[in-house]
Amino acid sequence: MxxxxxxxxxxxxxxxxxxxxxxxxxxxxxxxxxxxxxxxxxxxxxxQSLEHLQDSLAARGMQMMIERTRQAAAGRSGKEALFAVAQTHREAAKEHPGLYTATQISVQKFSPESQKLASLYLSTILDVLQGYHLEEEKALHFIRIFRSILKGFMDLEVGGGFGMPLKLEETFELMLETLHSGMLQYSTVKG
CATH class of the missing domain: 1.10.10.60 (Homeodomain-like)
Structure with a gap:
């Protein structure tokens, strides 16, 4: 009991x-x-188990990221939405590093409920990328790229891995500018 x-x-x-x-x-x-x-x-x-607990943390973390992503992207598109959502992810990783890490667990380990949240989370990011007018497969690749560069940057930042005397904000913006430029190259809308 x-x-x-x-x-x-x-x-x-x-x-x-x-x-x-x-x-x-x-x-x-x-x-x-x-x-x-x-x-x-x-x-x-x-x-039920440690795995059940981790799954529940992943679900809570994904719900947090879905809400924050939607709020950050509201009324924005393209570069402005991309930068706002990236900043939101960065803030979440700093404020809740454990919950954020839980969202990175392999989706195959998730319960069906958490898998649905993971799909919704990815759909939320896909909505942000719609402003770039990417073909569906390219958009999915760019979701992977977006998540990968953010995770790498945040792991280094939270772990104290940036030791050079350069402003982190400038590095973060340059990273996002590079991603933005890359997505523009694949836009189906030219001009």
Whole structure:
């Protein structure tokens, strides 16, 4: 029987905070139980397994990214939308590194519900790229490129991997300008 007053959402909140603070890779059931001041077996009253917990964190992270992406892109298109959405991703990775990392788990490991959210998340990014008038297959390639360059940049930034005395904002903008220019080359609308 679940501990009185402890809900699945509270367990998930604690897991998200722990993952954000210490890294998703350091999230264990024993560590989470300690954080909640319960015995590890008691967690099974709320979750099925560590994989179930990670899937739930991925779903929460994707929901967060869907909402933030939609807000950032609202009323914008093309380059303006691209830059706003990229900045939103960067902010999310800094504010919630554990949740953001959870969204990067292989989609094959997701539950059907989380797979639907992953598809919706990708569709949201695809909507942002519509301003570039790309053929569908090219747009899908550019979603991969967009996510890859952002993840690489954010992993280096959050991990302290940028040591040169250059302004990160300039690097970030140059990276996005390069992506923007690349997508323009493949636009089906010329002129």
């Amino acid at each position: 679940p501990r009185k007053g402890l809900s699945f959402d509270q367990v998930l909140d604690a897991a998200a905070q722990l993952a954000d603070r210490e890294g998703l890779q350091n999230l264990t059931l024993a560590r989470l139980a300690s954080e909640l001041h319960i015995k590890p077996p008691s967690l099974y009253n709320h979750i």
